Amino acid sequence: MRLPRGVLREALIDVEAITENVRHLRTLTGSQIIAVVKADGYGHGALRAARAALEGGATRIGVSDIDEALALRRAGVRAPLFAWLHAPGASFTEAVRHDIELGVSDLDQLERAGEAFAGGRPAAVHLKIETGLSRNGIAPEQWRTVFSEAARLERIGRVRVIGVFSHLSNTSLDDDRAALARFHEGLALAAAAGLNPPLRHIAATNAAITLPEARLGCVRIGIGMYGVSPLADRTAADLGLRPAMTLRGAVAAVRRVPAGTGVSYGYDYRTERDTTLALVPLGYADGVPRQASGRGPVSIGGRRFTVAGRIAMDQFVVDVGDHPVALGDEVVLFGDPTLGAPSARDWADAADTIDYEIVTRVGARVPRREVEA
């Protein structure tokens, strides 16, 4: 198969797959979905991912930081938006003015949320409590103080506590159950302080699938909505999910070479016989991990090949033997393995990382193009 003329490299985004993945996870969990589109929608495009997720029944959009939330609001997303990682000391005024819900991880952030109320509208906050991940989140010894201050600010109309949340380590089911037990202790203390948040959420995709008691009627779904499995021992297809991204390029040069030809920087690879080399115009600037040099898989004309030698900034080489390959032929790095493509997981394994990183790091130089279902 040839790529359309003029296409060097692109990431095809199957928006319908995102919608269907959200719909599937909503049915599976029986819970409200906070669709997580941080980091430009894990590389898929934050706005299109948000719209596709809302189409699939998500009720709220989650991002890491306020700038990501503001960009979505300005682009016309009207659904509730939620951001939880903040610049130290930053003002929340603009966020509150644009109706961005704030994750609050300490007393200082709570006070700043209380000061940010705009035009009589209280800041909507989700109190994040530490339950064992050791990142941010209100420390257990601060729970009483922060909860009672939140209740006071709520009574005077400065904040509205719409959620209490935490995040799991996915170390083991037992570790996650222990964190969940601590979460319930926190919820009980919050109730005792007079808080009655409509939302409680702790599960991301992994626990939403594997730990039903962690669903609590509201789950934060990131990787699963993109059709990538967070579980080491189960594929996306096993989970009823469809990968939304296909990364591909057009064969940009073809040459016939004799046995013993060195390939790419450092000659880590030398041809063993007369063979054909095909040049693939994607490199580590495009998110193809250099770590996968000599190991990463591609599919050309339905056949599997492996990267020959080092992956460079813009390109790598594949030894295709005597297989007929022509300029412009499609090279698929990863896509839907049920359709014969390598998977993001294959690249993750080749680079000693996780598939989250493979999709999220696809570079800004790679155009995203939406495909029809």
Ligand SMILES: *Cc1c(COP(=O)(O)O)cnc(C)c1O
């Ligand atoms: C990224 C993130 C998520 C989504 O996690 P997935 O494993 O991609 O589903 C949920 N909650 C928080 C706090 C996150 O940072």
